[in-house]
Amino acid sequence: MSELKVEERSIVVPGEILADGMEYLPTKGTYRDGNYIRASRLGLVSVDGKVLKLIPLTGKYFPKRGDVIIGKVIDIMLAGWRIDFNSAYSAMISLKDATTEFIERGADLTRYFNLGDYVIGKITNVTSQNLVDVTTKGPGFRKLVGGRVIEVESSKVPRIVGKQGSMISMIQTLTGCQILVGQNGWVWLQGEPRHEIIAIRTIKKVEQESHLSGLTDAVKAFIDEELKKVQ
């Protein structure tokens, strides 16, 4: 008889027994050890019928094709730019994926992206060796001028964005800041400096309270309160 040994949504650590018996299926973040299913990393247990999964609570961002990310230019090479994006690896923007403009042979690449610039782009490819290709060609993708970049836990990004972007668009309207969230956990924001600070505090609050329900209302109240203070 198979039996679940932990409650759903409880926090488990590597090596901990999640279930006993062959009926349960180990997937992401878990492994089978004889009759037992054990956790192979730190995370939250998620049970879907007989399928066991761990939702990671910590760890580096893992690049995935199609993700929109914010990155920082760390090197300029012959055929493109190298980008740091808060993961274990750096990414590459090749010349042909950088801009719709024609770049002449031997052109000065710093005219497009210079060292230290932040860019927003999309991951087009991730190889087995985790070589990452990014494109900045497309609507909304560009160099980020001005503003500031903060870092949040990449596992909390969906909560910060909210359903159909509800959370982030609310923060934008209330603080008047322009905010861009990368799946990699880097957030760029620009607005009036005092309001930028409020937006940062709000995002940090969402990150910390990501597990609570009814967060949207609490966040709205929080921003209103903060706004009153600076006026």
Next chain:
Amino acid sequence: MSYQKRVDGRKFDELRPIQAKAGVIERADGSAYFKIGDTVAYAAVYGPRELYPKFLQDPARGILRCNYNMMPFSGSGDRVRPGPNRRAKEISLVTEKSLTAATDLSQFPNSVVDVFIELPQTDAGSRCAGICAASIALADAGITMKDLVAAVSVGRVDDKLVVDLNYAEEAYEDGTVADIPIAMLPSSGEITLLQMDGTLTKEQLLEAFELVKKACLEINEVQRKALKEKYTLERNDTHE
């Protein structure tokens, strides 16, 4: 004459009091504090991150790099010259091997996970304390691993087998002493570190393994609690 009572009054199979805490170093990707008796270890984990120089990279998996360091005035004796010495290098190496057995870095080819272990105060059993701290820190960094590695020394003082020797016992002069640091994966009982200093019989060694197994389960419990405390606390804090 035989060893009747332990210097600090513990039972022969009793561990020194243990304290553990996860997430003590803000800027590290994962970190931990582990105190057993008067031995204190901090571990900080950085990575996975890109590994340079390039020839060190392994295209099949990420590698683990450990650094064990005893601080200059950490021992009870003279000041230790800071920096890597022959002993520290050896311990870094065995720590690395014992942790590699538990971690799975196949998802991170060509990368490295750096583990830094610092010991501000030592009273024997420092490599074991270091391994215990490091495995909490690795889990805190979100590294994939089979199990948390628990480590403790076991040994012989005169005619008795004892668990978790302190310095006074290691330096016991009225009889033979053997000191065996052991690291194991508590869930399977696999041994990932085994060293020995001193002499003892085969029977004693087998008996020592049994003692260590029980002690490692106890340590594992503390390690798990430390990790859960950190993450549960983060969640409760925000309820107010």
